[in-house]
Amino acid sequence: MTVQEFNPEQLAKEYMHKSPEAILQMALGNFDNIAISFSGAEDVVLIDMAVKIDPNIHVFSLDTGRLHSETYRFIEQVREHYNIKIDVLSPDSAALEKFVREKGLYSFYKDGHKECCGIRKVMPLRNKLSALDAWITGQRKDQSPTRADVPMVEKDGAFSTAEHRLIKFNPLSNWTSAQVWQYIRGNDVPYNELHNKGFISIGCEPCTRPVLPNQHEREGRWWWEDATMKECGLHANNLNKVKNQ
Numbered sequence: 001m002t003v004q005e006f007n008p009e010q011l012a013k014e015y016m017h018k019s020p021e022a023i024l025q026m027a028l029g030n031f032d033n034i035a036i037s038f039s040g041a042e043d044v045v046l047i048d049m050a051v052k053i054d055p056n057i058h059v060f061s062l063d064t065g066r067l068h069s070e071t072y073r074f075i076e077q078v079r080e081h082y083n084i085k086i087d088v089l090s091p092d093s094a095a096l097e098k099f100v101r102e103k104g105l106y107s108f109y110k111d112g113h114k115e116c117c118g119i120r121k122v123m124p125l126r127n128k129l130s131a132l133d134a135w136i137t138g139q140r141k142d143q144s145p146t147r148a149d150v151p152m153v154e155k156d157g158a159f160s161t162a163e164h165r166l167i168k169f170n171p172l173s174n175w176t177s178a179q180v181w182q183y184i185r186g187n188d189v190p191y192n193e194l195h196n197k198g199f200i201s202i203g204c205e206p207c208t209r210p211v212l213p214n215q216h217e218r219e220g221r222w223w224w225e226d227a228t229m230k231e232c233g234l235h236a237n238n239l240n241k242v243k244n245q
Contacts, residue, residue, distance in 0.1 A: 003133045003165050006030060012151040020171035021049050023152050024136070027169045028053050033133040035060050037125075038086065039071075040202055041191050042138025042172050042180055044078055048189050049171075050136070051082050060087040060128055064120035065096070066204035074192040081190050089124040096120065106206060113207060113222050120204070129159045134167035140180075141173055143201070143218060177217060 015023050027034060028050065035058035036046055050057040061075055079086050099119050108116045129135060139150045150173045156166040172180065177200070184191055194202055198210030200217035211220040 003031075003167060006167055008151075008153045008155050008167055012153045015152045017174070018152070020046070020175065021053075023169060023171040024050050025053055027134065027136060027153070027171075028057070031134040031167070033131075034058065034135065035087075035128075035132055036136045037061075037138075038075075038078065040138060041184060041195065042140065042175075044189050044191065045180055045183050046136060046138055046171060047078065047082060047084070048183075048187055051084065055084075057084065058087070059084055060089060062121050062124055063088045063090050064204050065091060066120065066206060068194060068202070068205045068208070070192055070194045071202065074190065077190045087128075089128055091120045091124055095123065108207065108222075109224060112225060126159060129156070129166055130164060132166065134169065136169045136171065138172050139170045140175055140177070142176055 011026070015026065024046065036043060036050060038044065038047060038059050038061045047057070047059060063072075075086060075088065078084075096119055099115070103115075135156075141148055141150050150170050152171065152173050153167065153169050156168040160166045183189065192199070192202055198212075199208060199220060200211055201221050202208050203221055207222055209220050209223065211217060
C-alpha cells in the first residue's frame with residue numbers, strides 16, 4: 001500500500017479500541033519508511049513494543065541544546081538497553097545563533113515559547129519528517145486539552161504538504177499515565193531519572209518544572225502560558241482542532 005492509498009480516517013475508526021501493539025503492527029506492516037519520535041516515557045514504551053516487531057526500528061530524538069543532563073543520559077540509556085541507533089537531531093546553527101543574538105536566551109518568558117521551539121524543535125523535525133512516509137508518537141488524549149481528540153492514526157495536518165503526504169500514528173492515544181507507568185514497571189523499561197524528582201512531562205530545562213500532588217502533568221510545562229497553548233509545534237495541528245471547536 002502506498003502513502004496515497006492509505007486511508008487514515010477509516011483505519012482510525014477500525015483501530016479506535018485496538019491495543020497499542022496492534023496499531024504498531026499495522027503501522028510497521030504498512031510502512032518501511034517510518035520512525036518513532038522519542039523524548040519521554042510514552043515513547044520508550046512504544047520502542048519497547050516496536051523492537052519486538054522489528055528490532056531495526058528507526059528512532060529519532062530532538063536535541064534542542066537546552067535539555068536536562070538527566071535527559072541526555074536517558075537517551076544513551078535507551079540506546080544501550082535496546083541496542084538501537086537513535087538519530088539525534090540538532091537545530092540549524094545559523095538560525096539559532098541569530099535568534100539568541102537578537103532576543104537572548106530567555107525571551108520565551110516574555111513573548112511565549114513558539115519562536116524558540118520553532119527553531120530548536122520544529123525546524124529540525126520538519127526536515128526529518130520530509131524524508132519519512134510516516135511517524136509514531138506517544139501522544140495521549142488525557143495529556144492536555146489540546147490532545148483530547150488525538151486519533152490512533154491520522155494524516156499529519158501540520159507537516160503534510162501538497163507534494164508530501166505524511167501519516168501519523170498515536171498508538172497510546174487511549175492510554176492513561178497510570179497505564180504507561182504500569183507497563184514501564186512491568187517490563188523493566190528505562191525512564192528519565194527526573195521522574196523520581198517530581199517531573200512528569202519533561203522538555204527543555206528552562207521550560208520544565210516538577211508538579212505538585214494532584215496537579216496535571218502539563219502544568220509543569222510552560223506554566224506561564226494558557227493550557228490551551230501548551231504545544232511546542234511538533235503537534236501544532238492539535239491547536240487548530242481546539243480553535244475550531
